Amino acid sequence: MKKRAYIFILFIGILLIPQLSFSQVDFNKTPDDDLGNVKDEYQEYFFEALKQKGIENYERAIDALNKCLTIDESKPVIYFELGKNYNHLKNFKSAEDALKKAISMQPDNEWFLDELYDVYYKQDDIESAISTLKRLVKYHPDYKQDLATLYIKQEKFDDALQLLDELDNALGVEEVREEMRNNIYSLSGNISGQVDKLKAEIFANPQNENAHLQLIYLYGKSGQAKQASEAAKTLQKLKPDSKFVHLALYKFYLQENNLEEAISSMKLVLNASEIEEREKSKVLKDFVAFVEKNPEYQKELIEATDNFNTEKDAESLSNLGTYYLKIGDKEKALQNYKEALNQNPNDFKLLRDVILLQIELKQYKEALQKSEEALELYPAQPILYLLNGVSNINLSNAQKAIDSLEMGLDFLIENPKMERDFYLQLSEAYKRTNNNKKSSAFAKKAQAIKAQ
Template identity: 45%
Template sequence: MNRSFSYWFFIFFGILLFHGNAIAQDEKPLDDLGNVSDAFQENFFEALKQKGIENYELALTALDKAEIATKKQPENLSVIYFERAKNLAKLKRFDEAELNFNKVLETETNNIDVMEALYDLYYVQRNYEAAILLVLKIIPHDEDYKEDLANLYFQTKQYDKAITLLEELDELWGNSLKRDVLKSNIYKRTGNSKKEIESIESKINNDAKSENDYLKLIFLYSNKGDVVKAFELANELLKEFPKSQHAHLALYKFYLDKGSISEAIQSMKTVFKSSKIDSESKYKVLSDFISFVNANPQYEKDLEEVTSLFSEENNSDIFKSIGDYFLNKNKKEQALTFYKKGLEKDQDNFNLIKSALLIQIDLKNYDDASNLSVNALEIFPAQALLYLINGVANNGLNNSELAIENLEIGLDFLLDDPKMEQDFYQQLSIAYQAKGNDKKADFYKKKASELSYSN
């Protein structure tokens, strides 16, 4: 795989890949130095040393001295120009680097190392037109660069040429995920989903079937609003690939929309049990089912059943979503159960901690709220809300001393929140009242009422 094509492809997925052959090329000079003087060798290898430690300016100085020592021998001058170009490129002096690369090519027209280095230079500068002309010269030496050429056509909006070349390469080399991604990107950019569908269907009809092709077609037909065709394809996918788990990412939705709930649940179970399907996709399926159950609460038991399949997942957001669903239905015990499951997966999740604590206080589970808030304060020692909840819990447990201690600490972390400040004063008033200190209790009660009046 060549540099620019792989560069484009992995940037498309948010990954930058460095190639060993590119690094190796940067480290080695042209091999044949010919008959050279001691002065040339000394300065040339000094240049290599300086480049190796990224002292590119010093490397250029050494190369200037080496050039003088070449006594204009063409083969040695080519080595100088090549090394000088690479150092100039490192310094982003691109015009000078290009000039020196071309000096080599004037005498060594087919030098593939130099052409590849110049191609990289053009690509970094996004000089795609110049890169195309150069790649056309490289291809007779290395046909892998045809993929680069297709990408360059894409970059220069020559979409027809890119598609034609990509299809030729599929014929020559077989299907490729990278080329499929590039073709898909072209169709998206041109808005030609019809052509993309025809291209994928042609592959399927020619027995070049793949699970991924079916999934792409299902997605494309779904986007077009052709649900019937998408459903047909999902079933066809299962016939061609009976063990396909990804097919159920499409089928569950169709079954839900059709009201075939038992089939939908079975498809969801397949998704949730799958080790091949990523957590984000599973979360999307679950979110859809939560929305469905919200409108059809008779299926709540099924929701609890399918979520039990997430026991091996580490995505605490799944349990947060289910907990939120039950909380919105005012089913606090069930909500708390799922918030706790989420905390088993991610004990540092503040939103889960907060949700669980508020329900525990509401249900008067003061022991649990006290323990959870103490543990949470070890992770979030500057969260005023945690001190407040701990104070409420200790007041509920008649531990007024602990309540006062934590409430007074929490006030120091409170920032511009009059409502929470009022809650602190009310809890401090309750704690001091429990201690029999009426003066302090009245003091904080008054402070709370003043805030209430001012708000």
């Protein structure tokens, strides 16, 4: 569900509108309905309500808003604020009543309707939520997508599909809607009916790319690989500039062992700005797997990934890093892992892999800094203490290495191989402090594990 934050700048602005000059003010005149001209007491209660809601003290906010109503009950924003606070308290009946009052005063206010929709959604009152969404769809396409989701819950699959088609026609194909559509096909189980419907749409409009793409998917889902391949090739003939059709074509080309065409399709997808990064990630993963089995096409993979027209997402970069690591290009592997980490800075696996490669490439200062950053996020991960210790040893910080390694051992549980690595590094660290006795003791501990 798409919820929009309500911005109070408008209301605060209204409250704070300055008067042009004191000479123009009639102090004997009764204030009008402008929020900026009401009594100070009213404004104080209103701001108090905003403050209390901001610190999640919803009951006090409601008290302040009710005091506003005793002064002036003509302002819909007060009922709206009451509705929001009651909604936070899960007092849905009171929230509904307050919001309905606000809407009766301003029937076309999107924010009032959106909050009422949220009240119904939280109660799983699908009928009321749908009724509210039907009033909201004119404001933003996301409401249509929400409405389609509720139709799916009600098993009104045709209504949901119609909305998804309208959104695709207006905004272009989008992965979330494709997943929703595919979910509908799975839930309805009426694959043949959907195939017939799509064929009729294509017959009526052969240039309907979205209908072709859905038909390809349905054939594939129902195990009709030959029909899916034929449908994809038909779309390519009708719309030779289509990029989306290659999301299916490359797979068929691989199955047919038509490798040159498969590579051409994968390259096209990877460099198509209109195709989402998540889809590109799947294609890149297949491309990497293909080149691992067919290393003679490594040049094509590198060429395709180097010429990405759009920014690679973290998954694509991680897949590339793994590929380059497998073929021994550690510099390129590190470059891709670091770029992926920039997008997902809290990803533990990426952090670990970056530090490991930095150590292997003797980038000890960078490895030390990154391991310290990682330990702030994951203070109970022994591998990070080990990597931190190794970095410190190679930077001649033997005592810091010892401190880190001994702390890491406290977190180590049933991992003999890593335990041996800790002992070996501790032996080296103590050796550098000229404590040969402890160095020898840890060396023997490591040897004992090796002998087991």
